[in-house]
Amino acid sequence: MKLMEKLIYTPGGRRTLLRFIVIAGIVILTCAALFPLAAPLSLQMxxxxxxxxxxxxxxxxxxxxxxxxxxxxxxxxxxxxxxxxxxxxxxxxxxxxxxxxxxxxxxxxxxxxxxxxxxxxxxxxxxxxxxxxxxxxxxxxxxxxxxxxxxxxxxxxxxxxxxxxxxxxxxxxx
Structure with missing residues (x-):
């Protein structure tokens, strides 16, 4: 609980939380974009x-x-x-x-x-x-x-x- 409060209520914590959300979003979007390339051709067609x-x-x-x-x-x-x-x-x-x-x-x-x-x-x-x-x-x-x-x-x-x-x-x- 203290960790969440620290992340939300301190300026450095908010920045860290925002970075984490942005990096997680980039990773998720990259995986979603690359999935069709990894899927078998028969699933793409x-x-x-x-x-x-x-x-x-x-x-x-x-x-x-x-x-x-x-x-x-x-x-x-x-x-x-x-x-x-x-x-x-x-x-x-x-x-x-x-x-x-x-x-x-x-x-x-x-x-x-x-x-x-x-x-x-x-x-x-x-x-x-x-x-x-x-x-x-x-x-x-x-x-x-x-x-x-x-x-x-x-x-x-x-x-x-x-x-x-x-x-x-x-x-x-x-």
């Missing part, structure tokens, strides 16, 4: 922005793996949408094997560079097989489905992969 970042990382990873497949000569052609994302890959079996083995680690690397905390990340890619048979031949289509999850935000990207078209012989039908 809206859900829509996080979804867009994850989608871009997935498409970028697919792009790198496709370029790698192109270097091996396994790529036939790539179809892109207006924003430049890969929407369909026409290839032989070689690229699909490269995709399945490389894609998960590439996506984890891309997302890890953005979000830093790899404990919250899950990436799973799998293929759904669609076989279409018509008069022209058999088309084996695989749909690559990539699910990436970062801090409870899950994004799924589906990219159709079209394998070689096996044409029927015209003599086999007669």
């Amino acid at each position: 809206s859900r829509k922005e996080v979804r867009l970042v994850i989608e871009n990382a997935i498409y970028g990873s697919i792009e790198r793996v496709v370029n790698e497949g192109s270097a091996y000569g396994t790529l036939v052609s790539v179809t892109r949408d207006t924003s430049g994302n890969v929407t369909e890959i026409k290839s032989n079996r070689g690229l699909i094997n490269i995709l399945s083995s490389r894609l998960n680690e590439e996506i984890i690397r891309s997302l890890g560079a953005i979000f830093q905390n790899r404990k919250d990340m899950r990436v799973k890619s799998d293929f759904e097989s669609l076989i279409t048979t018509s008069e022209q031949g058999t088309v084996h289509r695989l749909v690559l489905q990539v699910k990436a999850q970062v801090s409870k935000m899950e994004v799924t990207v589906r990219v159709p992969l079209t394998e070689t078209v096996y044409l029927r012989s015209p003599l086999s039908g007669s």
Whole structure:
């Protein structure tokens, strides 16, 4: 009690109390200003922005793996949408094997560079097989489905992969 009286009622005490309040205020404001920098990127961004970042990382990873497949000569052609994302890959079996083995680690690397905390990340890619048979031949289509999850935000990207078209012989039908 005597300390408070001394701080309040003496001129030197008031000055000391005022300094303490000013310094405490500066410390609190500095911490409040620096908190967003220390928070994970996923907390600083809206859900829509996080979804867009994850989608871009997935498409970028697919792009790198496709370029790698192109270097091996396994790529036939790539179809892109207006924003430049890969929407369909026409290839032989070689690229699909490269995709399945490389894609998960590439996506984890891309997302890890953005979000830093790899404990919250899950990436799973799998293929759904669609076989279409018509008069022209058999088309084996695989749909690559990539699910990436970062801090409870899950994004799924589906990219159709079209394998070689096996044409029927015209003599086999007669």
